[in-house]
Amino acid sequence: MKYLKPFFLLLTAFATFISCNQQEPKIQTNDIASIGMKWELVNNFTDSGYTARISLVNKKEQQLTDKNWAVFFSIAPSPVLQPDQPQPAKLEHINGDWYKLSPNAGFSLAAGDSVTIDYKATGAVIKESDGPLGIYIVFYDGGGKEERIAKIEDYTLIPFTRKEQLLRGAADQEAPASAAKTYQENAGLSVLKPDQLLPIIPTPAHFSQGKGGFTLADKAIHYASSLKNEADILSARLKEITGKGFAVSEGSGDYKSIYLSVDPSAVKEKKPEAYRLSISENGIVITGADAAGVFYGVQSLLALIPSAVYLNKNEQAAVPFVTIDDAPRFGFRSVHLDVSRNFQEKETIFRVLDVMAQYKLNHFLLYTSEDEGWRVEIPGLPELTEVGAQRSHISGINTPALHPAYGSGPFAYDKGHYGSGFYTRKDFIEILEYAKKRHIKVIPELNFPGHARAAIKSMEARYQRLMKEGKEAEANEYRLVDPADKSVYLSAQMYKDNVVNVARESTYRFFEKVVDEFSKMYEEAGLKMDVFHAGGDEVAEGAWTQSPEALELLRQHPEIKDPKNLQTYFFRELLKRMEKRNLEVHGWEEVALIKDALGKYVPNPEFTNKKVVPYTWNNLFDYPDLGYQLANAGYNVVLCNVSNFYFDLAYNNDPKEPGLYWAGFIDTKNAWAFAPFNMFNTTLKGSMGNELHWDAPAAKLQNLKPEARKNIIGVEAQLWSETIKGRDMLEYYMLPKLIGFAESAWSPERKWETQSNREQRIKSMETGWNQFANTIAQKEFARLAHTNGGYAYRVPPAGVIIENGQAKANVALPGVSIHYTTNGSEPTLQSAVYNGPIPAMGTLKFKTFDASGKPGRTVVQEGAQGQKLN
Numbered sequence: 107m108k109y110l111k112p113f114f115l116l117l118t119a120f121a122t123f124i125s126c127n128q129q130e131p132k133i134q135t136n137d138i139a140s141i142g143m144k145w146e147l148v149n150n151f152t153d154s155g156y157t158a159r160i161s162l163v164n165k166k167e168q169q170l171t172d173k174n175w176a177v178f179f180s181i182a183p184s185p186v187l188q189p190d191q192p193q194p195a196k197l198e199h200i201n202g203d204w205y206k207l208s209p210n211a212g213f214s215l216a217a218g219d220s221v222t223i224d225y226k227a228t229g230a231v232i233k234e235s236d237g238p239l240g241i242y243i244v245f246y247d248g249g250g251k252e253e254r255i256a257k258i259e260d261y262t263l264i265p266f267t268r269k270e271q272l273l274r275g276a277a278d279q280e281a282p283a284s285a286a287k288t289y290q291e292n293a294g295l296s297v298l299k300p301d302q303l304l305p306i307i308p309t310p311a312h313f314s315q316g317k318g319g320f321t322l323a324d325k326a327i328h329y330a331s332s333l334k335n336e337a338d339i340l341s342a343r344l345k346e347i348t349g350k351g352f353a354v355s356e357g358s359g360d361y362k363s364i365y366l367s368v369d370p371s372a373v374k375e376k377k378p379e380a381y382r383l384s385i386s387e388n389g390i391v392i393t394g395a396d397a398a399g400v401f402y403g404v405q406s407l408l409a410l411i412p413s414a415v416y417l418n419k420n421e422q423a424a425v426p427f428v429t430i431d432d433a434p435r436f437g438f439r440s441v442h443l444d445v446s447r448n449f450q451e452k453e454t455i456f457r458v459l460d461v462m463a464q465y466k467l468n469h470f471l472l473y474t475s476e477d478e479g480w481r482v483e484i485p486g487l488p489e490l491t492e493v494g495a496q497r498s499h500i501s502g503i504n505t506p507a508l509h510p511a512y513g514s515g516p517f518a519y520d521k522g523h524y525g526s527g528f529y530t531r532k533d534f535i536e537i538l539e540y541a542k543k544r545h546i547k548v549i550p551e552l553n554f555p556g557h558a559r560a561a562i563k564s565m566e567a568r569y570q571r572l573m574k575e576g577k578e579a580e581a582n583e584y585r586l587v588d589p590a591d592k593s594v595y596l597s598a599q600m601y602k603d604n605v606v607n608v609a610r611e612s613t614y615r616f617f618e619k620v621v622d623e624f625s626k627m628y629e630e631a632g633l634k635m636d637v638f639h640a641g642g643d644e645v646a647e648g649a650w651t652q653s654p655e656a657l658e659l660l661r662q663h664p665e666i667k668d669p670k671n672l673q674t675y676f677f678r679e680l681l682k683r684m685e686k687r688n689l690e691v692h693g694w695e696e697v698a699l700i701k702d703a704l705g706k707y708v709p710n711p712e713f714t715n716k717k718v719v720p721y722t723w724n725n726l727f728d729y730p731d732l733g734y735q736l737a738n739a740g741y742n743v744v745l746c747n748v749s750n751f752y753f754d755l756a757y758n759n760d761p762k763e764p765g766l767y768w769a770g771f772i773d774t775k776n777a778w779a780f781a782p783f784n785m786f787n788t789t790l791k792g793s794m795g796n797e798l799h800w801d802a803p804a805a806k807l808q809n810l811k812p813e814a815r816k817n818i819i820g821v822e823a824q825l826w827s828e829t830i831k832g833r834d835m836l837e838y839y840m841l842p843k844l845i846g847f848a849e850s851a852w853s854p855e856r857k858w859e860t861q862s863n864r865e866q867r868i869k870s871m872e873t874g875w876n877q878f879a880n881t882i883a884q885k886e887f888a889r890l891a892h893t894n895g896g897y898a899y900r901v902p903p904a905g906v907i908i909e910n911g912q913a914k915a916n917v918a919l920p921g922v923s924i925h926y927t928t929n930g931s932e933p934t935l936q937s938a939v940y941n942g943p944i945p946a947m948g949t950l951k952f953k954t955f956d957a958s959g960k961p962g963r964t965v966v967q968e969g970a971q972g973q974k975l976n
Contacts, residue, residue: 139256140165146264155228163220172213179238183600187226230274235764239513266761280795283760289905297920298880308852310432319424328359330367349419375433383430398545413888438820439851440469446476447827449527463544465848477559478511494564495528506566538631553641559604584616588655595648605649608676609659643694690717709739731807737817754826778846781859834898841899883921891958901962904952912943
């Protein structure tokens with residue numbers, strides 16, 4: 107990471123680490139313990155949750171007693187239960203996903219010996235990414251003081267193979283992961299010919315193609331005044347694709363050149379971002395309703411370049427004669443990226459913005475503050491990055507610092523753990539400028555009043571520093587907690603201390619300070635910040651119930667009635683301050699909800715006439731029609747449906763496929779199969795794999811009123827980063843799902859969205875998906891493989907089944923080739939290509955490759971004995 111380089115930051119990390127540990131243990135980031143650890147999921151099919159087993163082996167450390175050690179790690183958070191039998195050590199939850207394994211009385215483990223500890227926890231785990239991460243051991247002296255910290259790198263996760271490991275318990279209606287299951291899921295797909303593919307993704311509103319084509323080589327790019335940015339981007343991309351130069355100059359240009367201009371009267375679709383692309387023997391003309399429209403016309407031109415040119419620069423770059431009249435379905439087409447749970451470098455953000463632009467997405471919600479990290483430098487509040495942008499071992503959760511999370515381990519800035527890092531002001535301004543050139547609006551988010559632990563701990567460190575300097579008034583200026591608060595709560599991510607005190611003026615002062623500093627960065631980037639995202643989700647039940655300051659506020663305002671209603675009070679007060687700054691305030695769905703007399707959440711009419719935009723994700727659980735309820739109530743709404751657009755949810759339930767699954771599994775098809783105005787028509791499966799029939803009249807869900815359609819202003823894809831480690835994983839999670847999302851965000855209504863007959867609708871969807879899936883495999887992968895040096899997109903593995911002694915294989919994206927071996931060796935591009943059933947004899951291995959040679963995961967088929975994925 108780049109933040110390893112500045113020596114002063116490294117010193118800061120170590121200094122903070124030492125100050126947070128009163129006993130000052132030995133600090134060696136390369137210290138590896140001579141301890142081995144294994145973790146095994148035993149059973150998800152229990153009455154109360156799951157059981158698991160931890161094995162420790164003392165290879166050559168000092169004897170471990172019942173007082174001189176504890177092992178710490180991150181693991182998928184869930185409450186720990188009392189074990190059925192006494193154990194030599196106990197597992198306890200500390201905070202968030204941070205856990206501690208410590209010895210019970212009488213424990214002893216000499217060098218060369220091993221021990222096994224069983225434990226129970228609520229819920230279920232089915233992913234290898236759910237297991238312990240960032241494992242380390244703390245050694246204590248005779249007085250109980252920390253004297254040494256060492257990482258445990260000899261770690262083995264026992265593979266998941268049995269039904270009770272592959273499923274989430276008796277309620278799970280998904281079939282266990284297998285190559286045969288994958289084959290059945292792909293059974294309706296078939297390979298299409300090139301002329302049957304979509305010409306452009308996302309599909310334009312109007313497309314017509316003539317005979318003939320236009321060769322791009324050595325063509326000049328001319329542009330009307332103010333379009334130099336769009337011309338320069340086109341020139342650079344054409345050079346990257348073809349290897350040839352494309353001169354750029356202002357003016358109308360010559361015969362057979364490329365010309366960019368803005369003329370709202372010349373575009374068919376009379377709306378912002380519309381464009382017309384005309385390619386004929388006379389040249390290429392891109393006319394936009396505005397500069398953004400021209401930019402999207404450029405993207406369509408690039409999309410028309412044959413994939414063969416991307417794969418081989420010696421191929422002639424010719425595009426067909428076409429006329430395209432196009433405009434987006436939604437003006438708000440957004441991607442949300444969480445860089446707080448696990449950090450992503452600035453260069454990775456640039457790559458995300460590039461691929462968003464390629465698929466005509468125009469908003470970017472950058473999630474820069476969370477419980478686990480603060481990621482943007484704020485002048486005047488250095489602790490936000492000195493403390494809030496790094497995670498390391500601490501001796502207790504009351505320490506003003508961040509503990510390890512998501513496998514970040516014991517040491518701040520430890521290479522490859524992504525728990526530490528931040529964007530300087532300069533970095534953030536560069537991100538804004540980069541996005542501006544690509545017609546993408548960056549929306550920053552400060553999530554309050556919950557999800558605020560990084561800010562809370564940073565401001566507590568500031569408070570302590572200033573109090574030591576005798577500056578009490580300054581110390582309290584931005585303090586975020588009531589020091590006498592004894593409230594007991596547990597957030598959705600199992601934090602006990604992540605909610606700010608909404609009764610303190612200093613909390614609002616802090617929010618205003620951060621917003622104002624963000625606004626200054628926008629100004630320096632030549633922009634005006636007119637939208638800010640205030641978060642507002644998942645405030646834990648029990649917050650503020652034992653805060654003297656909050657209770658005094660309730661006494662002064664009896665109309666609030668209940669501590670639960672303090673969230674609405676907070677948003678009301680915050681909104682007053684944001685209105686003074688002329689900001690439109692976006693937030694998660696909770697900001698627009700209130701509880702009725704029956705305790706049910708309903709739209710809060712208070713903010714419908716304000717500049718408040720709720721983002722709704724909940725379309726599977728207790729409020730599946732919430733997005734429509736809010737739109738019908740008058741709110742402008744962004745749909746973020748978890749069943750379609752949560753890219754951090756795993757592609758499927760294979761234990762080796764990383765990702766979360768609390769709301770089921772999301773693949774590219776889910777992102778594509780979305781009917782924004784009839785979402786019940788495309789919500790066919792619940793979180794546990796159960797078939798849904800919410801499209802039936804008997805479902806009694808609130809449909810979107812015709813007059814409220816205008817209130818659905820757009821859609822957003824979410825990429826939370828709990829399980830993401832680094833750029834490659836981010837791109838793997840995002841691609842190709844983002845391509846399906848882009849179709850839902852930009853393209854016109856597809857006929858299956860409104861078909862009332864379920865059987866006919868599903869059949870129509872399958873036909874459309876087959877074409878879309880073929881287009882990804884045969885065209886879009888080639889583009890992604892050779893843009894920005896190549897993206898780490900996911901190539902799906904083969905599905906394999908044995909019938910009548912024959913092995914049959916297929917793939918989720920037809921056009922991806924399948925190679926195989928029959929002697930157990932690893933398939934390569936030189937191995938036999940699967941073209942039809944083969945004898946199921948010996949150890950068969952199947953591996954997918956796209957046209958660029960990028961592989962998928964290997965599938966092993968042991969004769970007719972069963973299927974497994976490697």
